[in-house]
Amino acid sequence: MHGFGTVLDPMNLLWAVLGVTLGMLVGILPGIGPALTIALLLPITFNFSDPIGAFIMFAGIYYGAMYGGSTTSILINTPGESASVATAIEGHKMALKGRARAALATAAIGSFVAGTISTVLLTFVAKPIGNLASQFQSTDYFAITLLAMVAVTALVGHSLVRGLLSLTVGLFIGLIGLDSLSGAQRYTFGTLRLLDGVDVVIVIVGLFAIGETLHVASKLRSTPDRPAVLEKGRLRTGYLNKNDWKRSWAPWLRGTALGFPFGAIPSGGAEVPTFLSYTIERRRARKAGRKHPDEFGDGAIEGVAGPEAANNASFSGVLVPLLTLGLPTSATAAVMLAAFQIFNVQPGPQLFEDQGTLVWTLIASLYIGNLILLIMNLPLIAIWVQVLKVPRPLLYAGILVFACLGVYSLSGSGYEVLMALLIGVIGFFMRKLDFPIAPVILGVILGPTMEEQFRRSLVISNGDASVFFTRPLSLIIIILTVLALFVPYLPRIVARIRGTQASRDRLTFGEDD
Amino acid sequence: MSTTDEPVKASEVEVEASRLVRIIAAVVLVVLSGTFLVGVFDIRSPKGLDPAGPRFFPLLVTGAWLLLSIGYLVEGLRSPRTTEKGDRSWFEPVAISGLLVLYAFLVVPLGYLIATALLFFVAARVLGSRQLVRDIIVAVVITVVVYIAFTQFLDISLPEGVLGL
Numbered sequence: 001m002h003g004f005g006t007v008l009d010p011m012n013l014l015w016a017v018l019g020v021t022l023g024m025l026v027g028i029l030p031g032i033g034p035a036l037t038i039a040l041l042l043p044i045t046f047n048f049s050d051p052i053g054a055f056i057m058f059a060g061i062y063y064g065a066m067y068g069g070s071t072t073s074i075l076i077n078t079p080g081e082s083a084s085v086a087t088a089i090e091g092h093k094m095a096l097k098g099r100a101r102a103a104l105a106t107a108a109i110g111s112f113v114a115g116t117i118s119t120v121l122l123t124f125v126a127k128p129i130g131n132l133a134s135q136f137q138s139t140d141y142f143a144i145t146l147l148a149m150v151a152v153t154a155l156v157g158h159s160l161v162r163g164l165l166s167l168t169v170g171l172f173i174g175l176i177g178l179d180s181l182s183g184a185q186r187y188t189f190g191t192l193r194l195l196d197g198v199d200v201v202i203v204i205v206g207l208f209a210i211g212e213t214l215h216v217a218s219k220l221r222s223t224p225d226r227p228a229v230l231e232k233g234r235l236r237t238g239y240l241n242k243n244d245w246k247r248s249w250a251p252w253l254r255g256t257a258l259g260f261p262f263g264a265i266p267s268g269g270a271e272v273p274t275f276l277s278y279t280i281e282r283r284r285a286r287k288a289g290r291k292h293p294d295e296f297g298d299g300a301i302e303g304v305a306g307p308e309a310a311n312n313a314s315f316s317g318v319l320v321p322l323l324t325l326g327l328p329t330s331a332t333a334a335v336m337l338a339a340f341q342i343f344n345v346q347p348g349p350q351l352f353e354d355q356g357t358l359v360w361t362l363i364a365s366l367y368i369g370n371l372i373l374l375i376m377n378l379p380l381i382a383i384w385v386q387v388l389k390v391p392r393p394l395l396y397a398g399i400l401v402f403a404c405l406g407v408y409s410l411s412g413s414g415y416e417v418l419m420a421l422l423i424g425v426i427g428f429f430m431r432k433l434d435f436p437i438a439p440v441i442l443g444v445i446l447g448p449t450m451e452e453q454f455r456r457s458l459v460i461s462n463g464d465a466s467v468f469f470t471r472p473l474s475l476i477i478i479i480l481t482v483l484a485l486f487v488p489y490l491p492r493i494v495a496r497i498r499g500t501q502a503s504r505d506r507l508t509f510g511e512d513d
Numbered sequence: 514m515s516t517t518d519e520p521v522k523a524s525e526v527e528v529e530a531s532r533l534v535r536i537i538a539a540v541v542l543v544v545l546s547g548t549f550l551v552g553v554f555d556i557r558s559p560k561g562l563d564p565a566g567p568r569f570f571p572l573l574v575t576g577a578w579l580l581l582s583i584g585y586l587v588e589g590l591r592s593p594r595t596t597e598k599g600d601r602s603w604f605e606p607v608a609i610s611g612l613l614v615l616y617a618f619l620v621v622p623l624g625y626l627i628a629t630a631l632l633f634f635v636a637a638r639v640l641g642s643r644q645l646v647r648d649i650i651v652a653v654v655i656t657v658v659v660y661i662a663f664t665q666f667l668d669i670s671l672p673e674g675v676l677g678l
Contacts, residue, residue: 393640414617
């Protein structure tokens with residue numbers, strides 16, 4: 001547990017503060033998510049000799065973004081993140097009644113409680129799962145990477161065909177370059193530059209930063225210029241009174257209980273647990289309607305406490321498979337995985353043995369990050385909201401500059417910028433045609449690993465393909481993968497069994513997380 | 514994520530691009546995947562299509578890509594003709610793209626400071642900003658700050674170009 005010692009090192013604390021600040025800014029501004037921000041900062045962190053600071057910052061960014069998103073949800077009803085949508089429902093109503101501070105406070109404290117509890121859970125759960133994972137053989141690794149890719153693809157976006165297409169394009173990009181196992185050149189088109197393949201950072205920056213900027217550029221004429229401004233009346237009352245505390249603590253716990261496991265499952269992100277939490281809190285309030293007046297629809301504090309806790313807890317949940325198995329369960333997790341790989345830190349069972357200090361420091365930094373978030377944000381609300389006044393053209397011009405900076409610093413030549421632009425243009429069309437972006441990232445990052453494990457399995461078994469199905473663990477995971485393809489259609493299947501009409505044809509989740 | 518109570522059919526979700534663009538995109542995907550599929554056989558592989566060799570995975574991936582692209586094409590052909598929504602403009606994205614191409618070529622000869630400041634200023638302009646003086650000031654300030662931060666503090670080298678700084 002000397003991870004804590006490392007974290008309290010002033011330099012690392014600085015990174016945490018920086019991360020949280022950046023995250024808040026990013027979360028407040030709509031259209032820019034933590035995935036994009038981490039991607040933009042990746043090339044900069046290349047030159048850090050010590051990855052710990054970088055990871056602390058990334059974790060801070062993620063937490064900050066979550067909170068920034070809920071701040072705008074509550075204050076001006078424009079969720080900065082898709083996971084903050086649930087918070088906006090009751091939170092904004094509270095703001096309209098002048099109780100914004102209470103809403104923000106319950107969100108902040110709830111996030112802190114959830115974050116702390118779920119980080120503790122992470123600490124306890126990590127080792128056993130790590131031990132389980134160390135028994136994995138290459139067939140299991142193959143199966144599990146396949147599961148991650150398919151599951152996220154199936155649940156993200158509106159169309160399975162388009163999601164799978166995104167995935168295959170990502171896999172293809174991952175193929176480009178020199179094949180490590182045989183030395184054959186693949187799709188290098190005769191140029192030396194492509195021998196190392198397309199750097200994942202270029203893909204991420206191109207798709208997220210440049211693609212988004214191009215997309216915004218094309219919608220200029222039709223989107224309003226400035227978002228709504230904070231009105232004075234919203235911050236009338238003080239923070240939480242006794243009644244608020246009483247009503248909040250249970251939703252905080254319930255939200256945590258929901259968020260943590262859902263974060264660990266491959267899915268779009270934090271949307272499921274937050275909406276689930278909202279629904280559960282609403283039902284509970286209706287049932288208890290006789291004792292306390294049900295304020296849902298009018299600013300019920302439970303509707304903010306629960307979802308916010310769920311939101312925060314799901315991040316620690318995401319870290320469980322990411323750190324123990326190297327399995328990303330959302331787009332942001334995939335970007336963080338890329339960050340790990342860049343620093344030559346390979347998450348998985350080895351991680352806890354080889355890089356114990358790093359991991360525990362990271363986990364300890366989560367505690368600290370949570371705390372910092374709480375301390376920094378509550379008093380400074382009015383200031384944060386000023387951020388929204390940054391004019392959009394300047395904002396995106398800035399993103400462009402940073403994107404180019406990052407990409408350029410990879411190699412020192414404009415060639416990478418051109419490649420990033422090409423990928424950015426692809427990203428632009430993907431957005432126009434409603435293709436989800438997360439699967440591409442997953443394909444690029446996980447594809448090579450998956451192929452390597454596949455071929456290694458075959459080499460070990462001397463070409464016997466049944467090895468994937470005879471090992472029980474692999475078989476189970478493969479079955480899960482196939483099932484994952486059907487999960488989005490669950491509402492329809494269930495409705496058909498019940499004989500009723502499904503209210504929704506297909507489950508879809510956003511991919512911001 | 515849709516939370517309304519009206520049924521939302523996945524295939525009816527509004528896609529920004531028109532049906533024509535979708536079909537063109539599908540055709541492009543089919544052509545690309547087909548080309549790459551054929552390209553599998555350009556890969557040097559002593560064991561041919563052996564699953565443990567370098568050709569197998571690309572074969573699977575490009576093959577799946579081709580099949581999915583055909584599926585997407587069919588889906589596009591079957592979708593109803595939608596009315597054109599005319600409020601998307603092509604000028605700005607093309608302009609930004611052209612800007613980035615120029616930047617890629619000019620950043621070394623002109624040097625980071627000048628090229629990036631120009632990039633910021635012109636991009637902001639294209640994206641809608643109309644305040645000339647403010648934009649120039651911000652462009653220069655940001656570029657200089659970034660330049661100093663990176664070359665002095667982070668030890669990353671950025672091209673000096675014309676100014677020789």
